[in-house]
Amino acid sequence: MAKVIVVGGGVGGMVCALLLARRGHRVRLYERRSRLGGKLAEHRRDGFSFSLGPSLLTLPDVFTDLGLKLDLVEPRELCHYRFADGSALTAHRDPARMAAEVERFAPGEGRNWTAFHAWGRACFAASRRAFFAGPLTRPPAHARPSDLWAVAPGRTVDGLARRFFTDPRLRQYVGRYATYAGSSPYRAPAALACVPAVEHDHGGWYVAGGLPRLADALAGLLEKAGVEVALDTEVTEVPADADRVLGVRLASGERERADAVVAGVDAAALYGRLLPDRRRLRRVARLGMSSSVFLLLAGVEGRTGGLAHHSVVFSADYRREFSDIFERRRPPEDPTVYLGCSAVDDPSQAPEGAENLVMLVNVPAGDPGRWPIRPESYRDLVLERLAARGHDLSGRLRFVDLFTPADLRDRYGAWGGSVYGAAYDGPFSAFRRPGNRGPRRGLYLVGGSAHPGGGLPLVAMGGRLVASLVEEDLP
Numbered sequence: 001m002a003k004v005i006v007v008g009g010g011v012g013g014m015v016c017a018l019l020l021a022r023r024g025h026r027v028r029l030y031e032r033r034s035r036l037g038g039k040l041a042e043h044r045r046d047g048f049s050f051s052l053g054p055s056l057l058t059l060p061d062v063f064t065d066l067g068l069k070l071d072l073v074e075p076r077e078l079c080h081y082r083f084a085d086g087s088a089l090t091a092h093r094d095p096a097r098m099a100a101e102v103e104r105f106a107p108g109e110g111r112n113w114t115a116f117h118a119w120g121r122a123c124f125a126a127s128r129r130a131f132f133a134g135p136l137t138r139p140p141a142h143a144r145p146s147d148l149w150a151v152a153p154g155r156t157v158d159g160l161a162r163r164f165f166t167d168p169r170l171r172q173y174v175g176r177y178a179t180y181a182g183s184s185p186y187r188a189p190a191a192l193a194c195v196p197a198v199e200h201d202h203g204g205w206y207v208a209g210g211l212p213r214l215a216d217a218l219a220g221l222l223e224k225a226g227v228e229v230a231l232d233t234e235v236t237e238v239p240a241d242a243d244r245v246l247g248v249r250l251a252s253g254e255r256e257r258a259d260a261v262v263a264g265v266d267a268a269a270l271y272g273r274l275l276p277d278r279r280r281l282r283r284v285a286r287l288g289m290s291s292s293v294f295l296l297l298a299g300v301e302g303r304t305g306g307l308a309h310h311s312v313v314f315s316a317d318y319r320r321e322f323s324d325i326f327e328r329r330r331p332p333e334d335p336t337v338y339l340g341c342s343a344v345d346d347p348s349q350a351p352e353g354a355e356n357l358v359m360l361v362n363v364p365a366g367d368p369g370r371w372p373i374r375p376e377s378y379r380d381l382v383l384e385r386l387a388a389r390g391h392d393l394s395g396r397l398r399f400v401d402l403f404t405p406a407d408l409r410d411r412y413g414a415w416g417g418s419v420y421g422a423a424y425d426g427p428f429s430a431f432r433r434p435g436n437r438g439p440r441r442g443l444y445l446v447g448g449s450a451h452p453g454g455g456l457p458l459v460a461m462g463g464r465l466v467a468s469l470v471e472e473d474l475p
């Protein structure tokens, strides 16, 4: 039996801790906040509940296979998209129905959507065999030579969208998937565009009571498995000798020894602060920072007829929007807005006769003090844009709570404010993320900034992967 310390109670760290404890190791998890879950966090006010991070669960089997009991709810449609010209597209889960909807929306493109879906399905299957299944340091056992071509190597998400669609609105719809990882469709690898196939084939789910209930359910399993969880306890250092890690040092100054340390924190925070390593920090920095988000959480009077659980209200000029975020590094003048309303499927999320609206805008990581516009004025701009595109909330707002990138950086402990970890910048960037073994024996990395990347199912897969590496390495 070995002693393992997990730093950070995000989903990746929790899954890894759970599996190691179940294999009989003594596992202690340190979390600097008073609650487990990391980005699976929520905000409550006056009877309204809002998710501060994830709103959509894909591949729930990754979690239920761990023994997690989740009250899963499937929204009526995957998403409702509204474009700048006033047109709208509803993403139905059923692929045949979706192809028919795309054909109605843009005659001639229905067949192209079916081909795009088949590509996404093959890309996901190849990624699962070749990329997600193991650490990047050894050849995957079940990969096939054709898997390399299945992910459209060398193409960006936008390049892939151009291969399948001629209608610019459908390219914008495909491009949206790069933002799931805080990246630009003009720079992120095409493989990120396999996500819609995952949603259509496996569903896009909600957890009753809000997605943070997933973290509560995981916390329950940790307790059952005997993981010792220390909340409100920050790790300030991972001491090591030239060969291996020795344990952790806490903010209180206390030191604790361990046979293995699993860092479930941002790789940049690990190499910048906990175990300073300039070379590795530079390598992480070269990946480029992901975008951050500007969140408006609104308690809204009344119910909006026909409102979907998930909607996206697109900007008129997508290229300009991403150049604002990643090159000019200012919040977009004409932003795309994600609108989430879990009260559509779950009355517990808002008082009767009201709705909880999450409005999320992609903005640059970093300090809003450097923006050419004050956050409060930007909030008004976002609300005006929404009103101009058919979502007028004036007269119905009970309150709007604002979370800027600086607020979220502090809340999530996100290094440099890059809330999704490193960006996918360049067609081969997925292979350049930090691996799961650290530079000293006994040190491991898990979570959104390490292989295989961010998103709830992926960080959970990473947790499983790291647990098996620790087992493999321990005497």
Ligand SMILES: Cc1cc2nc3c(=O)[nH]c(=O)nc-3n(C[C@H](O)[C@H](O)[C@H](O)COP(=O)(O)OP(=O)(O)OC[C@H]3O[C@@H](n4cnc5c(N)ncnc54)[C@H](O)[C@@H]3O)c2cc1C
Pocket (backbone or CB within 6 Å): 007, 008, 009, 010, 011, 012, 013, 030, 031, 032, 033, 036, 037, 038, 039, 040, 052, 053, 054, 055, 056, 057, 058, 233, 234, 235, 236, 264, 265, 266, 269, 293, 411, 412, 413, 419, 420, 446, 447, 448, 449, 453, 454, 455, 456, 457, 459
């Ligand atoms: C706005 C937003 C929306 C998203 N939407 C979705 C979605 O709809 N679906 C989806 O699948 N994914 C979504 N994601 C991605 C998903 O939330 C993340 O990939 C995932 O939650 C990251 O998990 P993690 O294991 O990396 O840990 P994190 O959630 O990053 O947690 C790390 C934990 O470590 C703790 N910590 C940090 N430093 C220390 C220290 N020194 N000592 C002790 N503890 C420390 C932190 O407090 C935190 O609890 C979204 C992300 C964001 C930001």
